[in-house]
Amino acid sequence: DAKTTQPPSMDCAEGRAANLPCNHSTISGNEYVYWYRQIHSQGPQYIIHGLKNNETNEMASLIITEDRKSSTLILPHATLRDTAVYYCIVIKGGGSNYKLTFGKGTLLTVNP
Amino acid sequence: NAGVTQTPKFQVLKTGQSMTLQCAQDMNHEYMSWYRQDPGMGLRLIHYSVGAGITDQGEVPNGYNVSRSTTEDFPLRLLSAAPSQTSVYFCASSHRQDQETQYFGPGTRLLVL
Numbered sequence: 001d002a003k004t005t006q007p008p009s010m011d012c013a014e015g016r017a018a019n020l021p022c023n024h025s026t027i028s029g030n031e032y033v034y035w036y037r038q039i040h041s042q043g044p045q046y047i048i049h050g051l052k053n054n055e056t057n058e059m060a061s062l063i064i065t066e067d068r069k070s071s072t073l074i075l076p077h078a079t080l081r082d083t084a085v086y087y088c089i090v091i092k093g094g095g096s097n098y099k100l101t102f103g104k105g106t107l108l109t110v111n112p
Numbered sequence: 113n114a115g116v117t118q119t120p121k122f123q124v125l126k127t128g129q130s131m132t133l134q135c136a137q138d139m140n141h142e143y144m145s146w147y148r149q150d151p152g153m154g155l156r157l158i159h160y161s162v163g164a165g166i167t168d169q170g171e172v173p174n175g176y177n178v179s180r181s182t183t184e185d186f187p188l189r190l191l192s193a194a195p196s197q198t199s200v201y202f203c204a205s206s207h208r209q210d211q212e213t214q215y216f217g218p219g220t221r222l223l224v225l
Contacts, residue, residue: 034212043116043202043216044155091212098143098162098211099170102154 004088009107012082018075020106022088025069032093033064035073036102037084044087044102047073051093078110113138116217118203124223125193133188133220135203141215142208144186145170146178148199149219155202161186162208193224 005023012018024033034049048055048062050071055062061074075082087105119134137144145160147170157170161180175197177189186205190197200221204214 032212041219043204043219044214045216046213049212093212098145098160099157100155100212100214104154 004090004103006086006088006103006106008104009109012075012078012108012110014080014110014112015077018078018082018108018110020073020075020086020088020108021070022073023070024088024090027068027090028092030092031090033062033068033071034089034091034100035060035062036087036089036100037082038087038105039081039084047086049093075108078108080110080112082108083110084108115139116203116205116215118201118217118220120220121218122221122223124225125190126225127194129193131190131193133190133201133203133222135186135188135217136184137186137203137205137215138184139205139215140183141205142183143211143214144180144203144205145214146176146186146188147202147204148172148197149202150199158188158201190222193222195224198222198224 035047036044038044050062064071085105085107087102116137142163146158147155149155156172159178161167167178200219202219203217206214
């Protein structure tokens with residue numbers, strides 16, 4: 001699986017958009033970008049994933065660059081409850097991967 | 113749906129004691145797994161199961177046993193607890209066709225003295 005690089009921490013003002021970057025320059029053509037988050041003392045939570053196209057769901061949007069070497073998770077209107085560690089994971093899709101490898105992620109702090 | 117549930121939420125053990133961490137899911141997921149998370153480290157896979165009656169080892173299986181007699185339940189047994197097993201344990205489940213999208217339980221905090 002491709003290695004990912006994320007900033008260790010970011011701040012965001014409540015109500016503003018939070019843009020979390022992830023670099024994955026060695027991503028292969030059949031690898032997906034998955035995002036999870038972990039709120040303090042809770043289990044990780046799936047957010048969104050994508051292959052090539054931008055994706056949006058009720059939680060967030062995922063923007064993947066055309067060369068697929070980087071992506072950005074966007075929380076459009078961050079709230080205090082979005083304070084968490086966000087993990088970008090690159091992994092082969094298709095239901096064949098049982099193991100998720102969580103790196104150190106980005107600690108997003110949403111400030112009032 | 114309750115999702116993935118874990119009991120107990122917190123447990124203190126003495127070295128050498130045994131115990132079972134319970135995990136259950138009501139989403140009819142074929143795949144279930146156990147991770148441990150230590151301070152400053154990512155989640156590490158202990159054991160996993162792709163269906164009832166089938167289990168396999170992850171990257172840190174020593175000291176732990178699992179069984180999968182039903183689709184819903186996937187208990188993790190500590191045979192003889194050691195201080196190195198002090199950690200937070202998370203259970204997760206997913207559909208077999210989409211194992212990358214996993215649903216995690218709230219965790220069990222274990223302290224081994």
